[in-house]
Amino acid sequence: MAGAGLSREELKRLYERYAPVVFRRARTLLGRDADAWDAVQEVFEKMLSAHDSFRGEAQPMTWIYRITTNVALNMLRARKVREPVLTVVDDEPSVGVGSVEARDLLRKWIDSLTEREQQVATLLFLDGLTQEEIADVLGLSRKTIGRELAELREKAASLGAVPRGDP
Amino acid sequence: MSDHLSAFALDEVATDGGSPEAMAHLAECQPCRERLEAVRQQHQTLKGTREFQARFEAIAATTAKAAAPNPWPRRLAIVLPLAAALAVFILSPIGDDTRLKGAPTVELLAGERPTTQAKPGDRLTLAVGGAGHTHAAVFAIDAEAQLTVLWPPGDSTAAIAPGARVPLGQPFEVTAGDVVVIASFGDRARPVAELREALERAAAKAIAAGTTPLELGLPSTIEPAAKVRLEVGR
Numbered sequence: 001m002a003g004a005g006l007s008r009e010e011l012k013r014l015y016e017r018y019a020p021v022v023f024r025r026a027r028t029l030l031g032r033d034a035d036a037w038d039a040v041q042e043v044f045e046k047m048l049s050a051h052d053s054f055r056g057e058a059q060p061m062t063w064i065y066r067i068t069t070n071v072a073l074n075m076l077r078a079r080k081v082r083e084p085v086l087t088v089v090d091d092e093p094s095v096g097v098g099s100v101e102a103r104d105l106l107r108k109w110i111d112s113l114t115e116r117e118q119q120v121a122t123l124l125f126l127d128g129l130t131q132e133e134i135a136d137v138l139g140l141s142r143k144t145i146g147r148e149l150a151e152l153r154e155k156a157a158s159l160g161a162v163p164r165g166d167p
Numbered sequence: 168m169s170d171h172l173s174a175f176a177l178d179e180v181a182t183d184g185g186s187p188e189a190m191a192h193l194a195e196c197q198p199c200r201e202r203l204e205a206v207r208q209q210h211q212t213l214k215g216t217r218e219f220q221a222r223f224e225a226i227a228a229t230t231a232k233a234a235a236p237n238p239w240p241r242r243l244a245i246v247l248p249l250a251a252a253l254a255v256f257i258l259s260p261i262g263d264d265t266r267l268k269g270a271p272t273v274e275l276l277a278g279e280r281p282t283t284q285a286k287p288g289d290r291l292t293l294a295v296g297g298a299g300h301t302h303a304a305v306f307a308i309d310a311e312a313q314l315t316v317l318w319p320p321g322d323s324t325a326a327i328a329p330g331a332r333v334p335l336g337q338p339f340e341v342t343a344g345d346v347v348v349i350a351s352f353g354d355r356a357r358p359v360a361e362l363r364e365a366l367e368r369a370a371a372k373a374i375a376a377g378t379t380p381l382e383l384g385l386p387s388t389i390e391p392a393a394k395v396r397l398e399v400g401r
Binding site: 045 | 173174175176178179181182183206209210213214218219222223225226227229353361364365368372386387388389390
């Protein structure tokens with residue numbers, strides 16, 4: 001058994017399917033391969049310890065996005081104290097123009113935003129998710145997300161600039 | 168981005184198969200098809216790397232260990248006189264060398280002298296230098312990857328006094344077996360369980376890589392951090 005009621009083969013199937021997504025997402029935020037691999041490991045260990053909730057997701061990718069975003073933001077917060085300057089990764093094909101600018105702004109804002117605001121800002125500015133997708137990933141209603149997005153845009157504007165990738 | 172598929176939608180197509188709307192969009196949108204192809208190629212490249220397989224083995228090893236029957240009681244490398252000894256913490260810096268900048272430190276003191284060697288039965292005191300950080304937690308890991316939270320006894324990292332060598336609690340008694348003592352610092356309280364989890368993963372990774380947990384690399388999630396190895400002779 002590989003743990004959490006999963007056989008090694010089942011774990012391997014999940015890993016083959018989702019680990020590349022987790023790695024790319026984490027690297028986009030963290031900017032460094034070694035940290036992104038650490039995030040992959042942490043996300044999968046969380047997946048195994050919460051396997052029932054993962055399996056209960058109608059869209060597994062919503063769980064992957066939510067947990068990967070949380071893990072990467074936690075790592076970013078922990079790292080910020082010791083490494084203010086980070087490597088830029090610009091070969092991620094799934095994010096749009098302005099993503100580097102958005103990521104730099106997110107890092108700059110990290111102390112000014114609440115954890116929820118950081119999650120929403122990441123999904124909105126960096127990933128370019130739609131309002132509906134953000135609501136799905138965070139498990140919130142569209143109404144709530146709409147209100148939080150409006151507040152976030154206002155706060156982002158007060159902090160300096162809104163990334164060009166703002167949908 | 169609103170004219171094209173989001174990163175989320177592309178990842179869904181690349182892994183679980185996309186929604187009908189996403190598939191319809193792809194049929195009409197050449198740029199999104201190219202982005203999807205690039206994502207798929209990246210996935211294939213990643214799957215071919217050594218790190219991809221190494222991380223899988225580390226995850227499998229960690230979860231297998233978690234699923235194993237609880238082996239307690241196990242030999243602990245350091246036995247703490249818990250309860251009263253750690254119920255009240257003395258947070259008074261000793262010496263005049265108060266330091267607020269530089270790297271944080273963790274030390275083991277025999278009396279007031281730092282040491283990295285001890286014998287079973289010796290009594291040592293934990294001491295940290297926060298280098299400006301306000302909170303800390305200290306852990307010990309032995310060669311078998313058994314982790315003990317040395318300080319604090321609560322669920323969150325605890326406040327430390329400023330200073331280069333701040334004793335934490337009362338002396339404890341050393342038992343057989345080398346350990347590495349690791350302190351994690353921060354500027355606010357953090358859940359100890361979160362730090363413990365990161366260290367257990369790092370220890371499992373060290374074992375999976377064929378090295379000893381006594382030489383594990385400090386995971387970035389517990390930074391800023393410091394460590395010291397205690398060699399315990401007979």
